[in-house]
Amino acid sequence: MxxxxxxxxxxxxxxxxxxxxxxxxxxxxxxxxxxxxxxxxxxxSYRAPRSRRRAHEAALRMIDGLENADQMGYPTMVVLVPCLNEATVIEASIRRLLAIPTRQLDIVVIDDASDDTTAAVLDSIQDPRVTVLHRIPPFARRGKGDALNDALRHVRRRYRDQPAEGVVVGVVDADGRLDPEGITTARLAFLDPKVGAVQLGVRINNRFHSLLARMQDMEFVIFTEIFQKGRRHLGSVGMGGNGQFVRLSALNSLGERPWSDSLTEDFDLGIRLNASGWTNEFSAEAVVHQQGVTRLRRLVRQRARWFQGNLQASRLIGHTVREQHGRTRTDSxxxxxxxxxxxxxxxxxxxxxxxxxxxxxxxxxxxxxxxxxxxxxxxxxxxxxxxxxxxxxxxxxxxxxxxxxxxxxxxxxxxxxMLGYIVGWWAMLRMVFGYTGWQKTKRESESHEAIVGTGAEIKVHPA
Incomplete structure (x- = not known):
């Protein structure tokens, strides 16, 4: 940090x-x-911007008298789950999404040519709300952004008869465990027509069993509870790769393929959305839980990849200077x-x-x-x-x-x-020598004890 x-x-x-x-x-x-x-x-960070408070109060008045926000049926929520060799975690994550008490929720899982048992696990989930897209080489493994863009084409075709502003596309990682109230929280934010994207908080679900995971949890909480909340006042809330929700019309405003080929396509997306006239919102009322890295070598590799992606974002400086203004431009x-x-x-x-x-x-x-x-x-x-x-x-x-x-x-x-010093210079050297490929961070097998902090017990059954 x-x-x-x-x-x-x-x-x-x-x-x-x-x-x-x-x-x-x-x-x-x-x-x-x-x-x-x-x-x-x-x-x-201690108080939401006045305009956001008014919008939230208006949304609550709008649903006054209804049992819950889901009864409004607005907007339609589609969650994309990209995965590559995620057999150890993917089923529990999908089951968690399916257990959320909401209607009009579709789940699109993108299997990016996994060579473990991920495909078999996904095909065993027999639920009409789940669609599995199997990407095939050589048109696969070209990065998370490319996988999301391909899935977005499917979403556009499927919902072509609905207004784009009434469809919201979320992204949850393969190890992501979304809070049961996560969909309703995002849906409430999108009742404000100015909101183009919503980022939820992120927590590390194995923080109770690893000091290294605890440090990552502190990092995410400090970033979201202080920096993301504070940036609501600056108009520069960023998007994360896990727990992001974007209105389809906002994605369309960024072109045919809104996610970039950067190593941090989420960071790029947030910067470009901030320049597109939409409001990026952040909410900590619901969070998505993800697995922390418990081995130092893997963590260094992961953060070096992220750092290199942030270095790649410098290509957006000209776009930011031209399209953003005032405090938003300065903070971006x-x-x-x-x-x-x-x-x-x-x-x-x-x-x-x-x-x-x-x-x-x-x-x-x-x-x-x-x-x-x-x-x-x-x-x-x-x-x-x-x-x-x-x-x-x-x-x-x-x-x-x-x-x-x-x-x-x-x-x-x-x-x-201070690990940022090590990963920073490693990433810079890779940039200088033109290396952009990275090995994916390997997931660790999970026990029940490792995920008890996610707010609800997760039970995994065969379909």
Whole structure:
């Protein structure tokens, strides 16, 4: 996360003469911007924009007297589930979607030429609400965006007689477990005709059994509870690859193939939707639970892929400058430039470590040193993380997560965030040498205990 990685900049600059005056003031500007940005979004995140509150209240009045929002029959919801070699998790995810108490929900599963037993598992699910699209080589395995675009052609044909603004296309990953109220939550948001897309919150369902998974859960909660909620005030809410819902008419406004071939097609989609005249909305009232990576090597590979995708998004800078305006444009540009700021931060953090070692060695030789700057370095490096950790505790305390444990994990989270330095330079080297192919992150088999945090027990039966 940029807030955790950036706050070390000022301490690095203020503690060593290695960095010249220009570099020091550059560090001051970067750290000042990072802190101001994070604290501003933190402040905004506590309350929805006034226009969104009015729209939500109007939607509630519209359904007043009905048993639930689903009785309105608006809009039709279609959930796309792309999968490649997902035999260990796909059936439980589809069963979870089928168990949601709602009407007018269709599920389209895209089997992207899996070579395990995924196809057989999908074909065993005999339910009229489920359609399985089997992609065949050589027209398969060309990325998630390509698979979603192919499925979208099927959706357009199937619903060609319905108004596009009355059809919503969702995306749930193969390991995604959508909350039972997720469809209704998204449907309520789309009662506002200005809303073109809705992103739900994301949680890690195996966070109770792995410290690495817990760090990922903190990352997603901090991002969604603070940054996504705050960006509602800036008009720059982003889309994620899991738990996104987009109005068909909004997708159509982006062309025949709205999802890009980027490694982070979801990030690209959010940027382009923000420039299309639609409103991107975020809701934490329902979340989608996904599997966290529990092995460091796999996590580094996954995040390097994401980082490279964010680097690829720089090709949208010109489009953003032309099509977006005001605060939305400024924040979108900040998001696209964040990977480069992380790389710069890594160099200055390395300078800080060198300076720290030099000061310690000098002190061991009997020289007098003022160590107050170390306290300043601690406050700048860990202060924002402690504030965010308290926010995480407030979200997670209902599951027995203690306050002091949250403070401890906030320190670990700063160290976890520094993985961005490693994955960032790896991704940059791949960009320089033109490598774009990545091995898919392998799923882990799940037990009942690993998914108890998803809010409802999942029982998997043969069809």
């Amino acid at each position: 940029m807030h955790a990685q950036g706050v070390i900049l000022l301490a690095a600059g203020g503690s060593s003469s290695v960095i010249d005056t220009i570099g020091w003031w550059g560090a001051v500007a970067m750290i000042g911007t990072a802190i101001a940005y994070g604290m501003t979004l933190l402040f905004f 540009l900040y998001q696209m430039l964040s990977p480069y700021l992380v790389l710069a931060t890594s160099l200055l953090t390395a300078s800080f470590v060198v300076a720290l070692v030099a000061v310690v060695l000098a002190g061991s030789e009997g020289g007098e040193r003022n160590w107050m700057w170390l306290l300043l370095a601690y406050v700048l490096a860990f202060g924002p993380a402690l504030i965010y950790g308290i926010r995480y505790w407030r979200v997670e305390k209902k599951n027995g997560f203690g306050f002091f444990r949250g403070l401890l994990y906030s320190h670990l989270y700063v160290l976890y965030s």
